[in-house]
Amino acid sequence: MIAYLLALADDALVSSQRLGWWISRAPQLEEDVALANIGLDQLGQARSLLTYAAGLEAAGRDEDDLAYFRDEREFRNVCLVERPMTDFGVAMARLLLFSTWQHELYTRLTGSTDETVSAIAAKAVKETAYHRDHAQHWVIRLGDGTEQSHDRMQAALDAEWPWLAELFDSSFLDPGLVESGVAVDPAALAEPVSAGVAAVVAEATLDLPDAPPAHSRGRHGLHTEHFGFLLAELQHLARSHPGVTW
Amino acid sequence: MSATLQRTRAWQVAAGVPDPELPVVTIEDLGILREVTEDDQGRVHVQITPTYSGCPAMETIREDLVAALTAEGYLGVTVEFVLSPAWTTDDLTETGRARLAAHGIAPPGPAPGAAGGPVALRLSVRCPRCGSPDTRELSRFGSTSCKALWVCQACREPFDHFKAH
Numbered sequence: 001m002i003a004y005l006l007a008l009a010d011d012a013l014v015s016s017q018r019l020g021w022w023i024s025r026a027p028q029l030e031e032d033v034a035l036a037n038i039g040l041d042q043l044g045q046a047r048s049l050l051t052y053a054a055g056l057e058a059a060g061r062d063e064d065d066l067a068y069f070r071d072e073r074e075f076r077n078v079c080l081v082e083r084p085m086t087d088f089g090v091a092m093a094r095l096l097l098f099s100t101w102q103h104e105l106y107t108r109l110t111g112s113t114d115e116t117v118s119a120i121a122a123k124a125v126k127e128t129a130y131h132r133d134h135a136q137h138w139v140i141r142l143g144d145g146t147e148q149s150h151d152r153m154q155a156a157l158d159a160e161w162p163w164l165a166e167l168f169d170s171s172f173l174d175p176g177l178v179e180s181g182v183a184v185d186p187a188a189l190a191e192p193v194s195a196g197v198a199a200v201v202a203e204a205t206l207d208l209p210d211a212p213p214a215h216s217r218g219r220h221g222l223h224t225e226h227f228g229f230l231l232a233e234l235q236h237l238a239r240s241h242p243g244v245t246w
Numbered sequence: 247m248s249a250t251l252q253r254t255r256a257w258q259v260a261a262g263v264p265d266p267e268l269p270v271v272t273i274e275d276l277g278i279l280r281e282v283t284e285d286d287q288g289r290v291h292v293q294i295t296p297t298y299s300g301c302p303a304m305e306t307i308r309e310d311l312v313a314a315l316t317a318e319g320y321l322g323v324t325v326e327f328v329l330s331p332a333w334t335t336d337d338l339t340e341t342g343r344a345r346l347a348a349h350g351i352a353p354p355g356p357a358p359g360a361a362g363g364p365v366a367l368r369l370s371v372r373c374p375r376c377g378s379p380d381t382r383e384l385s386r387f388g389s390t391s392c393k394a395l396w397v398c399q400a401c402r403e404p405f406d407h408f409k410a411h
Contacts, residue, residue, distance in 0.1 A: 030385035030395070037387040044300025048329065119330035123299050126332065126358075126411055134386060 002053050003076060004173055004183050005117075006066070007219055008105075009049035010077035013067060014227075015098055016042040017234050018085060027088055034134060038095070041127040048120045068238035072228050073221040076172070080163035082218065082227045089142060089149075089156035095135035097160055100196045101167045103128040104189050113181035136200050143204025150205065157201065158209045165213035167193070172219040256290050257282040259318045266306040267390050270349040273307060277337025280328055289322035290315055295333045297411070298391040335392075335411045346408055350374045352381075352396065354410040371407050373398035383407075 019039035026032045050063040061069075081098060085091050106128055109121035142153040168190040170178075177183035201208050218224075237244060260282050261274035273279045273294060280293040292311050296304050308325040315323045335354040338346075343353040352374045370379040378400035385395040393406045 030387070033385060033389070034387040037391055040300035040302070040391060041298055042300070044296070044298060048299060115330070119332070120299075122332040123296070123329055126334075127299060129358075130386075 001174070001177060001182065002057055004177055005049050005053040005056070007076040007078075007172065009046045009053060009066075010075045011081055011098075012042040012049070012102075013046035014075070014077045014230065015081040016040070016046060017230060018081060019091075019095075021085075022091060031088075035091070038131045038134065041124075041131065045120065045124045045127070048123075052116050052120070064238065068235045072223055072231055075218070075223065075227070075231070076221065077218050078163070078166040078169075079214070079216040079218040079224050079227075080160070080166060082230055083163070083224060084226050084230075087152065087156060089152045090159060092135050092138040092142065093153070093156040093160040095131065096139050096200060097164050097167075097193075097197060099128050099132040099135055100200075101164075101189060101193045103132050104192050104196070105184060108184045108189075111181075112183070117182060139200055139206075140204045143201070143206040153204065154206050157206055158211065161209040162211050162214035163216055164193075164197075165190075166216040166218060169219055254282075254284075255318075256284050256315065256320060259315050259320075260290075260292050260311055263307065263310045263314050266303045266310065268346075268349075268351070270351075271342045271345050273311075275339050275342025275345060277339060277342070278307075278333060284320075287322070288320065289324070290320045292323070292325045293328045294325065295328050297333050301391060333411075335408065338408075347374050350405055351393070352405060352407040354408045357410050371396055373401060373403065374405055375403050376401040381405075 016039040019035045019042070022035040023032050026035055046067075047063050050066045054061050054063055054066055080094065085094060103125065106121040106125040109117055110125055112118040112121060139153060139157075142149040144150070145153075168186050170186045173183060173186065178185045198208055257279075261272055261279055263273050265271050265273060265276055268276075276297065278294050278297060280295055281291075282293075283291045285291075292315075294304070294307060294311070304327060308327075311325050312323045334357040336357045338353065346353045352371050355371075371381050372379050373381050376398060378398055380399040381396050382399060383394060384397050384404065388395045388406055392408055392411065394409050395404060396407045397404045
């Protein structure tokens with residue numbers, strides 16, 4: 001159960017950290033604000049999930065301990081969200097994949113037999129619908145835009161697509177959680193998420209990549225070379241000044 | 247023994263706490279004050295719910311609630327965050343909507359339907375300054391999670407719109 005909560009929490013936390021990088025770097029001021037808002041929603045989802053995980057663990061840790069004092073191998077996020085993104089097209093391609101998946105996931109988790117999971121999902125589902133909507137607008141605008149924006153959007157989609165498959169990896173999850181209705185089988189999300197993305201890709205006049213999945217094992221604690229640098233930035237303050245508060 | 251004290255003195259004190267980011271409305275106006283109970287020792291327990299998962303105002307509201315109730319003589323004030331049922335903009339009170347509009351923030355229309363549905367098309371948003379329905383969205387995200395930025399085509403003034411959620 002804790003592994004499942006950490007996986008969902010770490011996806012949201014790490015995605016939020018990457019989106020924060022865009023503040024002051026997005027193509028428009030409005031987009032700085034948009035990506036900050038989306039990251040803030042994801043951070044809130046991560047906080048709720050980490051707080052619940054820490055309570056179940058009952059080891060005297062809280063959400064901050066889990067966010068700031070775990071090492072790289074203890075994080076369970078997929079590699080999709082941890083890779084750097086310096087191209088706005090990549091940011092939107094990734095947000096499309098991630099928010100489409102999050103929205104499908106949380107829609108189903110509103111019916112979780114675990115009351116806390118269901119309550120967290122009921123809030124997240126409304127937020128992720130708005131994030132997905134935002135990503136869809138941009139992917140369509142850029143894909144069906146100028147020759148240059150089309151080519152960059154296609155390149156971004158090609159780069160992100162192989163990392164999508166890890167979100168459907170069930171191998172880390174206790175099958176009992178799916179049977180008892182607490183969790184959603186990640187594999188069951190593959191079809192609806194792919195279909196949702198494909199519809200947007202078609203409207204954006206882009207081609208759906210057919211590249212094989214990347215060898216991605218973030219759910220098992222094996223991350224890309226970029227992740228340590230992300231954690232160093234995320235955890236630096238809390239580790240240098242333990243107990244620091246605003 | 248504890249009892250729900252809606253509309254009692256403890257509720258009224260809690261209900262008067264303003265939202266730190268939108269101080270023209272109280273937490274009661276916003277519909278995020280869920281329950282205020284007092285046990286026979288005089289300890290008050292308050293339940294509030296966040297608007298958005300990442301709403302950064304929650305800690306400040308907690309501190310403001312403790313300060314306001316303590317100042318009124320209540321001791322042992324505790325504040326609990328509850329998630330269920332999820333807050334929606336339909337929880338805003340009529341007073342809250344009127345106060346937002348008077349402050350130049352266009353209040354939300356009806357919240358989008360059941361979870362999982364598409365983001366609903368909005369009806370025309372009236373300019374809170376001149377009342378014209380001839381307005382358009384400038385940015386889907388605004389200065390706080392709960393607002394979007396709009397502009398009036400009639401009087402040309404930009405304004406905040408409280409997003410239906």
